[in-house]
Amino acid sequence: xxxxxxxxxxxxxxxxxxYTDAVYRMALRMTKNKADAExxxxxxxxxxxxxxxxxxxGSNCRAWLFKILTNLFITAYHKKSxxxxxxAYDDVDSHYLYNQFxxxxxKQQLEDPEQMLFNQLLDDDVxxxxxxxxxxxxxxxxxxxxxxxxxxxxxDIVGIQLGTVKSRLHRGRKLLQxxxxxxxxxxxxxxxxx
Amino acid sequence: MDCKQxxxxxxxxxxxxxxxxxxxxxxxxxxxxxxxxxKAEFERILKKTVQxxxxxxxxxxxxxxxxxxxxxxxxxxxxxxxxxxxxxNRFFFSAKPELRLDRRCFHFDYHWSFFHFHEDFSRHSRxxxxxx
Numbered sequence: 001x002x003x004x005x006x007x008x009x010x011x012x013x014x015x016x017x018x019y020t021d022a023v024y025r026m027a028l029r030m031t032k033n034k035a036d037a038e039x040x041x042x043x044x045x046x047x048x049x050x051x052x053x054x055x056x057x058g059s060n061c062r063a064w065l066f067k068i069l070t071n072l073f074i075t076a077y078h079k080k081s082x083x084x085x086x087x088a089y090d091d092v093d094s095h096y097l098y099n100q101f102x103x104x105x106x107k108q109q110l111e112d113p114e115q116m117l118f119n120q121l122l123d124d125d126v127x128x129x130x131x132x133x134x135x136x137x138x139x140x141x142x143x144x145x146x147x148x149x150x151x152x153x154x155x156d157i158v159g160i161q162l163g164t165v166k167s168r169l170h171r172g173r174k175l176l177q178x179x180x181x182x183x184x185x186x187x188x189x190x191x192x193x194x
Numbered sequence: 195m196d197c198k199q200x201x202x203x204x205x206x207x208x209x210x211x212x213x214x215x216x217x218x219x220x221x222x223x224x225x226x227x228x229x230x231x232x233k234a235e236f237e238r239i240l241k242k243t244v245q246x247x248x249x250x251x252x253x254x255x256x257x258x259x260x261x262x263x264x265x266x267x268x269x270x271x272x273x274x275x276x277x278x279x280x281x282x283n284r285f286f287f288s289a290k291p292e293l294r295l296d297r298r299c300f301h302f303d304y305h306w307s308f309f310h311f312h313e314d315f316s317r318h319s320r321x322x323x324x325x326x
Contacts, residue, residue, distance in 0.1 A: 024253035118243040
């Protein structure tokens with residue numbers, strides 16, 4: 001069978017396939033394992049290709065792909081995991097990590113304590129802290145922190161109101177800071193005052 | 195702008211969500227208040243750290259090439275107006291048995307949208323948008 005490369009193939013490869021790393025990264029954080037992430041990435045590009053004609057040329061292709069991925073994740077994986085957790089996030093302060101950090105002796109000992117604290121956290125600690133966030137919060141945190149989407153773009157991708165993006169991001173931030181603090185304690189980077 | 199107002203806007207500031215005037219107001223406050231500046235710097239470095247520690251995770255080459263390959267095969271099948279259920283089965287029922295139920299859902303979904311898409315795109319465009 002001769003290889004037939006269509007105009008659509010060329011366009012799709014140029015516009016959409018440049019974002020495979022970003023889509024894979026997001027899929028990993030959402031599904032929390034490589035096997036499911038790989039499936040989700042394949043499904044995302046498969047669907048994107050099928051519906052390529054509906055993609056408005058010149059608009060934000062990365063956001064469009066993330067919208068497809070998010071939708072697939074919500075409809076399939078979300079149901080599967082039944083991960084509707086109730087988190088008592090209200091007892092977490094804003095600026096949690098900073099406040100905890102201020103209460104330790106660690107800060108006085110070093111010249112550039114913040115940088116030291118963050119440098120000592122492993123990549124895996126940060127990834128795990130993100131993955132431990134409840135799904136709704138995790139989604140907006142990754143889209144904002146890791147992918148750098150604006151609040152409006154996140155609202156469009158996830159299909160929620162702008163106000164909901166802000167509140168989820170705020171709560172997600174607080175929980176992420178709490179999680180990172182726990183990893184810093186676990187690693188012995190900081191000692192919790194008793 | 196006092197500390198309370200500045201801290202309320204801090205995250206929006208760090209996320210580049212403030213307009214030029216608000217941005218300037220926050221920056222003016224941060225310049226004059228060591229306490230808020232410390233907090234802002236901490237949050238800025240935190241955000242940067244999370245981004246840096248999560249950004250390097252490239253897609254496996256094998257997965258990338260299998261996406262390319264499958265897309266090309268799908269295209270051929272749709273060009274010749276053949277329904278490639280075998281192709282899609284291979285695609286959706288690939289490696290992981292625990293996910294098979296979900297795959298089946300996608301499978302039907304694709305078939306459905308595929309036919310309608312080709313039959314009359316404009317009539318179904320609204321429905322089709324909501325699917326995406």
